[in-house]
Amino acid sequence: MNNFFxxxxxxxxxxxxxxxxxxxxxxLVSVMTSDIKIALVSxxxxxxxxxxxYVLLYSEFLAITQVVVYVGAILILLIFAFLLLDLKFLKGESKIKQKISSFFVALMFFIFIPFCMILKSTWSGENKVINKPNDIVESMGALLLIDEFILLEVAGALLLLALIGASLMIKREK
Amino acid sequence: MISLNYYLFVSGILATIGIFSIISKNNAFSILIGVELILNSAIINFMAFWRFNPSFETNLDKVSGPLVGIFIMIVATCELAVSLAILIKAYKNYRSVRTDFIDEMKK
Structure with missing residues (x-):
């Protein structure tokens, strides 16, 4: 026990x-609250x-990407769309029956994932001292631009399609 | 060194919170928030398994975790852009984004 501490x-x-x-x-706060302002800020x-x-997992590159993409783009997009809509139409609680049943489904997942999946499994690579690849960005650049460049092209095409689709969808009809 | 199970626990808890947000809320905003939480927990899972992978032999092995993470982020961005466009369009037609009001196809 002492060793544990x-x-x-x-x-x-x-x-x-x-x-x-x-x-x-x-x-948890963002799920429990019914106010979307508080949910977005939390x-x-x-x-x-x-x-x-990601910093603890030795991937600073993905940590920076996470901050740029999620905090800088996705959250700002959500807040911006929230500002475009009228606040009073977003209010309204879901039914108590739905809340109770969804709580039990979530509880089932909460029990199932840690105790039936994670603790029962043995992972082969666990607790091994791992040599840190210190050239992640370099390897990633070589991989994405030379070896597997089709991935980057597909991702770019997907982003372009999403952009065109989104702007076509909200175009004002005459 | 923190073992693999810690990361899996955290990502499991985040995924559970996302699932709860999706099935318990009635407005489309909270559903989108739940989807984002689930995608984030998936990235944590991928990163943890990449980190504890015993072999870093090929070039792909070295970067497979961050690579999958970045592609999940790309897909999440596309999904969010399109779904927010749908949401604003639905708001224009129904004056609401509550999922129990938007039931045109059920009638």
Whole structure:
């Protein structure tokens, strides 16, 4: 037991717990509240905290991408669309029957995922000391631009299609 | 070193919160928020499994986690743009984004 505490009070563990607090608590707030303003603001902390996990997993590149894409683009897009709509039409609680049944479905997932899937499985690579690949960005650039360039083309085409589709959809009809 | 299970726990909890948000809320905004949470938990899962993969032999092995993460982010951005366009269009027609009001095809 004493060994457990000694192992778990290290900077890595403490930062992991702090990040988990920053991620999970606002996510719960954003689900529990019926005010979408509060939900969107608390989602900011969740997305920002998730980038901390990527730093702990030695991928600073994805951490920066997470901040740029999720906080800078997706959340701002959600807030902007929220501003375009009228606030009073968003209000309104769901039925109590729906709330109770969805709570039980979520509880089932909450029990099923940690205790039936994660703890029962044995992962082969666990607890091994891993050599850190310190040239992630370089390898990724070589992979995306030379070896597997079709992936990048498909992603670009998908983004262009989504852009054209979205702007066609909300075009004003005459 | 933090073991793999910690990350899987966190991503499982995030996915559960997202599922709860999708099935318990009645407005389309909260459903979109739930989808974003689920996609984020998927990225955490991919990154954790990439990190604890014992072999970093080929070039693809070295970057497979961040690569999948970036492609999930691209798909999430596309999905959000199109679904917000649908949402604004629905708001123009029904003056509401509540999913129990938008039931034209059920009639």
């Amino acid at each position: 000694v192992n778990h009070i290290s900077p890595q563990y403490l930062s992991f717990y702090l990040i988990s607090l920053i991620v999970i608590l606002p996510a 989602l900011f902390f969740t997305f920002f905290g998730i980038s901390g996990y």
